[in-house]
Each structure stands twice: as structure tokens, then as C-alpha cells.
Amino acid sequence: MDAHVNGHPTPVPDSTTATAAAHLRDGLGLTGTKIACGTGVCGACTVLVDGSPTVSCLLPADRLAGRTVTTVEGLGGDHPVQRAFAAHDGLQCGFCTPGFVVEASVFVDTWRAEHGDTRPDRETIADALAGHLCRCGAYEGIAAAVAAACAGEFDTAPEEAPPRFDALDKVTGRARYSADLAPPGSWEGVIVRSALPHARVRSVRVADERTPLVELLPPDRTVRYVGQPIAAVAAPTPEAARTAAATVAVDYDPLPAVVGFDAAHSPDAPLVHPTKADRADAPAYGEAPTPPAPWTGNVRGPGVLSWRGPTAVARLRSASAAGDPLLVAEEYTTATHLHSPLEPHVCVAHWQENGLRLFVSTQSVSKLADRVASHWDLDRDRVHVVTEHVGGGFGAKNGISADVRAAVELSRVAGAPVRVSFTRAEELTDAGNRPGTRTRVALLADRDGDLAAMSVDSHGDGGVSVGSSTATLAFLMYGRAPRRVRDFDVVTHRPPGLPMRGPGGPPMAWALEQAVDEMARRLGEDPLSLRLRWDGNVKRRALYERAARTDLWRERPRGPRTGRFRRGVGVAAANWLYLYGPRARVELVVENGALVARAATQDLGTGIRAVLADTITDRLGLPGGGVRVEIGRSSSVHGTGSYGSRTTTSMGPAAADAADRLRSALRDRDPRVPERGPIDEHVLKEALAAAEGLSVVGGRVRDRWGPLTPAMADDLAIGRGMSGAVHVMEVEVDTLLGRVRATRCWAGIAAGRIYSERQARNQCEGAVVQGVGQALFEERRHDPNTGAVLTDDLEDYRIPGLGDVPETEVYFHREGFEHVPGGGVGLGEVSVVGVAAAVGNAVFDATGWRPRDLPLRPDRLIEGIR
Template structure:
């Protein structure tokens, strides 16, 4: 087993206590791959009408009597101690009920870190929170103000006076590289990969490229700011949170406050965008602590500025990629080395160096990454963590190699596309990357591209085309559970503590349950987003759909057994075994003789039961022990660059995806386009601006941190191969992150084709082109 596989199996044991022998890797495709009614269609999201009407209640909209509003005072130094803290004016301000500092905060344990072996944790860093006078980053909360209104709390926060004893802080990336540390593992995979004597083969190769690519620190900006409404009732903690880690947040808060797991209830039915940001950060913990002190409910709603100071994002990276090939373009050596920022207290690995291990069949590899430990906010997961900055470097380098060889960039990728995992030799579960390239090239009209840069123009505009590969691994989280309840009318109710962040989770699982149980869509309901429901892992790593699909499949199998037992002998199904029946027409029927059928309502009615409930678990993703499992994409871009101002205007983006079976064409297209727009922002505008003298983040609003808006977004086409993966539930793999990976490289490569200028430093701002 690889380290990642060991970690996943370890996580299963941690959650479930054992790994059943029945969860071994199989090769039989899910029968619903080919027997689908609702799945695969253009179903609208079930939560759409409530959101349009304003009936969907988000975390900052839960009404409570006696509610207090929180505001934060942030530190203005990166390292040191609080020498003097004057809160008297704030305490005397109108409406203020409490000012909480390290001097009166309740005792709290360090947040347990999120990880594969601790699926009931959600902490993003391992620092004490408001337990002492020490300052560990610029932006750390030094005081919490609770007042009767948000305006009163914000005003009182301006009245707090703090004097610090500042210490020398490590805030400069270039200086930090000299003392960077090299972890043994990255995301539990061995960090250093040295295979096939890559340095010698690089030196001897006929053609080679060797360059450094950089990506900036990026911040999350979901449309819904981080928020929580918190109350203590009879010693129990109730949190209405904007989280993509319901059970992890509940489990972490229980540890922090010394509570039993059942004494924390987290509800999060709707989340207005997560992208990796909506985990457990200081604001929920501080809100719960302040609510405990006052005995009143508290609402925490972070401003954009507070979000940038308290919620980590994508780390800055510096990556050297060196590629060597023979005269025919066959890769002889792939070297990928670099630096990222990861403070020792951060728990997130930005595994950019993992990208090149799976895409191309190089004869040799030399891969390692290092981390710079700075006195900054902990970095965290951001859509396509690792692969998003990693594909920028690898795919730009592939374009540079193609140009050096005088070869079409698609042809170079075709020559080197891996037929098996290039490192382990494991077979692919399913891979059609080059079919995706064929689809995308035809759609964008790749034959119009000129190999020589700068040859196409329209007045002052230089026109170019570029392509790049995107990749993201398949993941299915262990222990995810679903409860299916059949009521007296024969309708099905599906429940799990899963998450809806805008990607259509409830919609797709409703479709799945309807097909699985032989019911029309209007007879299936789905409830998610509450820690009182059966366990579900975090919504991340493009893992949730496959995890829930496996759990629904397991639950339906249990349901068939229970229904057959309940039916007894006085039924058309008498004498049949569970394996000899199937769900159809609102009940069970014989596979061999479909006329032998009985409805759910009839079975329950004869048994005198009002309902029947079963719980199914997803099981361990042991398919990854045998197969290499990645989704891939081919991203294409056509753009123009002004030879006067350097302005870039993107005319078209095309994404062709190989992600297994697509379960809902409408929600999938939305996910792909949203991911590509996020990649567009990474390529052209997004950059967190840090004052390295003080460690202060300067770009703390949407006026300073630029995300794409409507006029920035070009025509986007999305296509997919729709080839089912026989090793996954429903034949599907995750699609949440694959849309972002590869986009920045495709734009950078198109800029080179337009101008002949190779920009290796994101974002691609006009000052780098004029």
C-alpha cells in the first residue's frame, strides 16, 4: 500500500473500528451505470426555488431571542506579546454586553486538526486561541466585542487600545527559503521521489527546458461570508454554521470545550460557497466562548477584511520544472522541485509536487518540495489544492518543451500520455484523457492555431491559442453513512450529514435514490447538513458524490433484505431471496418474473408498520489499492493581447473533461464552468498582497482583491467523455475541482502563442507583457 492508502484505511478503522472483508476492490460495474432513469438528466436543483424566494435560511439568518452581535479586534503585528490592553472605553460604549480577551476567555483546548485519520475533526491550525498574550500572526484576534447590534459592536471595536512588545517576525518568502524544511511526506505520500536517475538523463537528453514558475498567495472569497449563530442550552452547544465539515466541526468543538460528542449540535443546511474555506477557524470558537460567558446567543458574521485575516487560502509557490525529451518528444526526465509557505502550525499540505507523478510516462523522476515556515496565517485548502498551482508549472513547461521541439502541444501530450500510473505501475481504473483532447480541440478549432507565436492579429490585438491538461485524483471518504426511510405511503426519505454548497448534492442524490429504489423523483426527499444525521465526512477533495452514492447503494441493499423479511410468505415475492428481487415501480419485483411485484406501501401495511429505516455506510475506498484513479481534462483558450497596453481579453474557454459518468448534466456544467472561472481569476487577477515588513495582508476587500466579474468571463464551452469508471459508485468520479486545474496554464500558453512572451509568474497582469 502507498502511504495515502494506508492513511485512508487507517481512517476507516478510526471511524468504524474495522475494515470488512467485503470491502475489497471489485471489478463489477454498478448496474445503475446502464439502468438509469433520473440520473444523467437535466434536473434543476431542488434547493433553487427556496434560494430564489429567500426561503433558504443561511447561518447568519437563524432568528434567536436576545441575540448579541460579535466584532473582532485584530492584532497589528506579526509576532510578539500584548503588553497593555485597554478595553475600558469599549466596555462603556452603547449596547456593549461583553469584551472578551485572553484575560477572561474560558479555557479552551487546541483545535484537533483535520486529517484522513481523524474525520471528526476540522481544525485548520494547532495554535491556542485567546489563551495567552502571545501574538503569532498579523490579524490574530485580540478582543471580541459583543453588543446589541452589529453597528454597536463594530464601533466599540475601534475603541480598544492595544500596546505590543513586538518581536522580530519571519514574513519574507525569499529569506525564509534559506531555512525551509523538507517534510517526509506530502498529503501522506512520500515527499521525495527519485526514480530512474533523472539528473543524469536530463543532462544527456537531446532537448530540454528548465524554468521557474511562481504563483501568489490567494484568498477565499465565497459569496456568503463566514458566519455562525451560536447558543448554549442546558450545557449543550448549538451552532448554526456555514461549514463544509458538519461532523468535523461538531467533533472539534466538543474537544475544545471538553464536551461529550452528543452535546454539540451543528446545523448547516445551506452554504453560500465553500471551496475549502468553510472549515473550523477561530471565529466559531471565539463566538462559542463568548456566548458561554454571556449566557446569550451570539452571531458572528465576518467582514471581508476579517475573512482575509482569519481564514487561510492557497499558499504562495515557487516551482522549478525541468523536462528532458528525445528528438521524438518522448520524456526522458521530469524534475519538479519547489517551495511553498506552510507555517508549522498549519495542517494543510499544498501538494503541488504530486501533479507530475500521474500525468506523463517519463523514464525518470526527481520530485521534492520544501516548506517555508513564516509568522503568517495558516494556509488552507482551496479548490484543487496542490493540483491547481502544480498544473500551472507542469503544463507551462510542457508547452515550452513542445515549442522547443517544434511539435504541436497536443501531440507532445499524446506521445507521453501514461497508459498506467507512471510511478507505481498500477493500471488506470479508466482513462480517456486524449479523447478529451480530441473533443476540446475540435470544439475550439485548434487547426486555426499557428505554431509560430505572434502571427495572428486583428489591429492592435495579437491573437493566440493555448491548451493544458487538468488533473485531480479520485477520492471516496470512508464511513460516510446514509439513512433511507420508507414511509407508509411508500415514499422514500434520504438523510445524511452531507453538505450543500451550491454544487447540487441533494439534487443528484435524490436522482440516485429514485433510480436505485425504482421511484419517481417526486416521491423522494433528501435531508442533509445536520450533525444529528448519519455521519458524513467533509465536502472536499471532490469526494462527496461518490461517498454518498456508495452509502445509498449499501443502504438500498439492506433495505431489500429488511423488506423481504417483513413481507413474509403472504406475498407475490414469497420464496425469493433478496438477490433475486429488484426495486421497481415503487416496490420490489422478481428479476426473473416481473409480474411478481409488491409495493413498499403494501409490505409495510400488512406488517402494521408506519415506516422502515436502514442505514448504509460507504465503506473503505479500497479500489484505490489496486487502480490509479484520476479525473483529467483538456483545457483550451483563445485570447487576444493588446500590443499597446498589454491588456488580455479572453475570447473563448473550452473544457473537455474525462470524469467518469456524468450524473446530472445541468449541475455538472455549472460546476465545470464555475471551476474554470475560478481558474480564470487565478490566471489574470487574483493575488493576496502582503506587506512583508509587517506581515499585514493589504488586499482585504473585493476592491483590492480582484475576482472575475461578468464582463471578465468569456464564452465557456464544456464537454465530457461520459465514459463510466467501472471501479466507482455509479461509474462517476468527482468534478468539483477538475474544472480549475489546468486553466491558468492554458491562458499562459495562449499568451505565449499570441505574443511570443513567456510569463511564468501569476497573475498574468499587463505590466508583465508591455
């Protein structure tokens, strides 16, 4: 019996093993239905079955027989919800958006039938969308969009274009992600992973020798954590590939392992990296190149960037011996956090006569193409990386990951395109993490309440990887008082970390900002006033003064609180380095009388498409929609990677330079083109028509004061000045159940000029969501004996939903970066660094209990307030 899918009769497979989601995507090509969690938790695969929202990843495909099915494509693009999501920017990467839109369409239609054109409150909307997750955290826009659609504001198409350049593609399901791009005849690849934490692999065999198999082992054939890739197999269908993978036999020579953080310190603990070569090859989880550091057993550090600070040490020791009450010395810990973008790592590889083509989910198109060419000894122009859209990354998708290695090698062996996609369990195990930390902070104030000394020692828990920078970042906070900062890594037989949004920053702020708040309590001083007095950063000082004037801060409760539910307000400050890519380029081409902007950059949902288009149209005075933007192809001019808060401040100035070069080239051909200012639309049209094929390339011009550092590897330089942030957070604490609910947040961000305001606000709102997740929910758990990750699905590893996060107001301080081309720097990192610390300080304000360990689990809170 057929199903009626989007109004058309469609055959249904007889198989009981295929899911409805897989059938819709691979069988019918309706790729707007996304598979993210595979367990019905995230809602990305939601479709309507007989008008009812249904998670299609759990529904057998044969159960669609005789049913009416509507996918996001079937909504047509003109449903009020789709228009509202686009207009209110209720999305970022867009991977979860089709599921949200499908669910919200039913809610809006039902609400209006029952309540007319009235707005539901936020809690009602959160309840309606409780089965959906957005890892980017675009919940403010989602709530606003649903409320506006319910009020009838989008029954007709809005006159203004949406703020996001690709919004309509994402709300209709037209946006194609890497798994959607597998060509016909693609095989499926499956990775076989280690079942042991430490072993040498003697051999790997597959039952059917005709099955393509490739090994993914390091040269010494040693595995160092449960889940490390060993081999990969491929077959024409996903079911056949999974069956073949289950027959792979791995012969291990087991070796002693150490999986506990404390156990790794023991002098007789098994060494994770026993030789000098092993230590040199240890994977890194820092954003910049990892500086050298000494090793003592499984402990690495302190690194060369550490600061010994003898004056600070002497003062702190003297204060400790004297029992000085103005010495705050405590230890703070953070759990391991997982990036978990909703689009899992995926690569489709295809060896062709003209080279190697990769459809891959990557944050760094140019860099990946360079690395692939080097790794497989290919000319750079024979590597073609295509990434139309990326479903989130947060630092996890920057290199040759296991999906890329497996797909490339399997395609060569199979003689066909091969797709390798991580399962959610693989994503939560071996796709990177923000390592846990154990940080000891000591602050000493003098009798005037000024900072007299600071010490920060931090130990990173990065599994087999190294690169802790938590203490080093603390060096850059709170003036120039004597200080000592030391970073260490403690390596274990657990999966490696990778840079995650503000690497090292949130753990630093969690420890330091709790200590600063404690010092304010001991001094009897307002926490904002103390920070204003200690902090010499002009931009953050402006944020403190603004924060002090907000209703959230002025009207906060004072004094001890009683009762089951207690409200508290806390504050935290943050900074981040100004990074940029000096090699950023944008090409402008005249094609068919129109302008096309091209670059091999990528957009994770931060809005670089709009930044490029808006910069060029503003520079030339073009009408809206006057530029077509094409990104995500390695054949274009070099584009900066979309990570490290450097994309906009690199690509925006390059686009402006390209526009200036185009104006000059057009003026050489047509003197009616003015040297500056808007170009008359008629003149521009004629000038472009006469310049068919004209191409100019703009680059990222030099800062007025020059860079702080020379250009480093991976197109990275550090500029002068630091961005800043101040977060004020309100929480409600349920002292009976030990639950904390973040209710309101004021986020002050100092990053100079804002290129695309709504998308910038969206980023900062999403940062608050991720920081609240870090503070209250997210914690990777592992087996204490083997190190195997136990939180390997989105039920056990919980990320926040709409009902878990505060209403957020974002304020931009737009001064301080006038020396930077374009006047603004990145804000994706600094906007997340202090959020969890603000939650912790708010909990202390509400309860009088000082939290020291993240996340703030109910058991910890109940134990602490007893």
C-alpha cells in the same frame, strides 16, 4: 415616515448608522437580501427602491422612508427570471442569487418592453449584470436564464422540475444560511485582531469590564501575523459590539518579524517557528495529513513524499553542461489566491441545557461536530451543528475557525446566543488562501522526442503554515520517465493558507504545462500530439483525441500574429487523485407514508441534494419528487464533508445502498415488492403506509479492487485510478493595453459516470471561471514591512464577473471508473487545475511571449512583448 416593503407599510429606523440591508435582514426578517462585500461591489444585497436596483449595503436605512422597496421575497417566486434561473441552473451555492434575480428582473422587463420577446446577446447581458459577482462561477447558466426569460420562455411555469433540488428556495430567498438563523435575542460578537506581525501579548483589557470578553490567543500568547485573532467581545447589537471592540487595549511585547519570501531564506532571519513544538504545531494547508519533513531555519522540506530521482538529476546535469537544446529549465511563480466565498465565515453559538447548538457555515458538518465535542470536552450527542445552506467555501470552511471559537466562548460568558461573522476584510485576510508558489521545472527530451527526465522543485509561500504538495502532484503526470520532485515550505509572518480547490494542482499545472508547451515548440510538434505521446493515462488520451477534433483546436490561427488584437489558443492537461469517504452513510426513514433521506453531509452548490434524491428514486423506480432530502444536521448519520472531490462518489453509493436495504426491508413485509427494478406506484404506496417508522442505513460499499490506501483520519481514503482533464482555451490579447480576454473554452473532463449532468456541468463551468480569475486578476498584496493584507475588499481583490469569462463547452468522458461503486468519481478539483495554464499557453500562442508569473497583469504582458 414608513416605507412600503413588498407591498406593506413598514416603520423605518431613525438611525443614520444602520444600513438598509441590515434593517431588511435583522429588522424585518427579509433574509433573502444578503450581505457579502459591504462596499457595493458584489451585488448580493440588491433590492429595488422605487423600482430601481440599489445596493442596500451602502444605503442608510433612514433613506427608505417614503420609498417603495421590493426584495427578492417580494417577487413572489413566479417572475419569469426566477423560473429561468431555476430551470437553467443559474446558481450554485445560491448566496449571490437573490441579488442577481432582482437586478435581472428589471432588465428582463425593460428589455421586453423595448424589444419584445427577443434574446439579448451575451455581451448585453454581461453589461446589465456587471455589478454582480458569483464566486462559484455559475455565469453560463445565468446568461442562458436571462436570455430565455427575455425570449418569453418562462412566462408560465415549466412542466419539468428544475435540475437543482433546492433551486426554488434559492431564487426566492427562502434558503436560509447560518447568519439568517440567529434566534431572537442573539448578541453580536466582534473579533479583535493583531496589529503587529510578531509579538507576545502581555495583556488584553476592555474599557467596560461588564462587556463579555474572551481571549483567543495560543498557549504561548504569541501572535505571528497581522490579523491573527487575539480576543473577542460581545454586545446586544452590532453597533455596540463594534464600539466595545474599539475600546479593547492590547499590551504587546514586539518581536522581530520576517514577512518577505526571499528574506525568510536568510540564515539570520527571525524564526517564525523557533522550537520543535512550534514547528509541530504549525498550521497546515494541505488536504491530507501533512507528512514529516526536516527544517532549516524558516524553510521546511523536502518532505518524505519527495522523490530524489538520481537518474533524472544525472541526465539533467549532463544536458545542462552540454547546452542541450531539448532541455527546458525555467522558474514559474503564482500569486497567493483567496477563497473569498461570498458568504463570509459565520457562526451562531448557543449554550443550552441539552448541550451546545451551532448554526455555522461549514463544509463538514460531522467533522466539525466531532472536533467541537473534543475541543470543549462534550459528549458528541450534546453538540448540535446545523447548516441548512452554505454560501461557498472552496476548502476554507472545514475546521474550528475563529468565528466558531469566538462565538462558542462568548455565548458561554454572555449567557445568550452569540453571532460572530467575518467582515469582508477579515475574510480576505484570515479565512485561508491558496499559497503562492515558486516552482522550477526542468524537462529533457531525447532525440526521438520522448521524455527522458523531469525535475520539479517547488517552494510554497504559505505564511505561517506548511503543506506544499505542488511538486509531488507533478510526479503523477506524463508516464514513468526518471524524475525528481521536491516540495518545500518557506514560512513567514503572514496569514496561513488552507486547502483551496485542487490544492497544489493549479500551481503545478501552471509550471509544468508551460514547460511542456515550450518543449513542443522546440520539437516543432503540435502541443496536443506531444501530450498524447508522453501521457500514458488512458482517460486523458481519450480527451486529447477528442480535443483535437474540436473546431476550437482545428480552426485555431497558425503562425506569427500581428496587430493590436491577437487571438491565440492554448491547451493544458491535469489530473487529480480519486478520493472518497469510506464512512459515508445515508439513512432512509418512512415518515407519514413518505420517504425521507437524511445525512450529515452538506451542499456547497455542487448538488448533493439532487444526487441523493435522484439515486434513491432511480434505484427504486420512484416518481420524481418521491424522496425528501434533509442534510446539514450533525444529529443525522455520518455524512462525508463537502470538499476534496469526494462528496458525490461517497454519498451517491451510500444512497444506493440505503435504497437497496429499504427495498429488502419492504419486501420482507410485502412480497409484491420486486427484488429489483421499478416498484409499482400503488404497491409502493401501500408498502410504505404499512412500514411507518421503518429506518435503514446504507453505507459506502467497497470498491471492486479495494482502496489504494487504508482509511485515514477525517474519513478519507485514496482509491485506484485518477481523474483527468484537458482544457483548450481561446484568448484575445490587446497588445496596446496589455489586457487578456478569455473568449472560448472547451473543457474535457474524465471522471466516469456523471450523477447529475447539469449540476456537474455547472461545476466545471465554474471551475473555468475561477481558473480565469487566477490567471488574469487574482493576487493578494501585502504591506512589505508588516505583512498586512492590502487587498482586503472586492475592489482591490478582483474576482471575475460575467463579462470577464469565456463561453464554455464541457465534454464528459464517462469511462474508466467501472470498479467504483456508482461508476463515477469527483470532478470539482480536476476541473480547475489546468485552466490557468491553458490561458498562459494561449497567450504565448497569440504573442510569442512565454508568461512565467501569475497573474498575467497588463504591466507584465506589455513588458514581455516589447
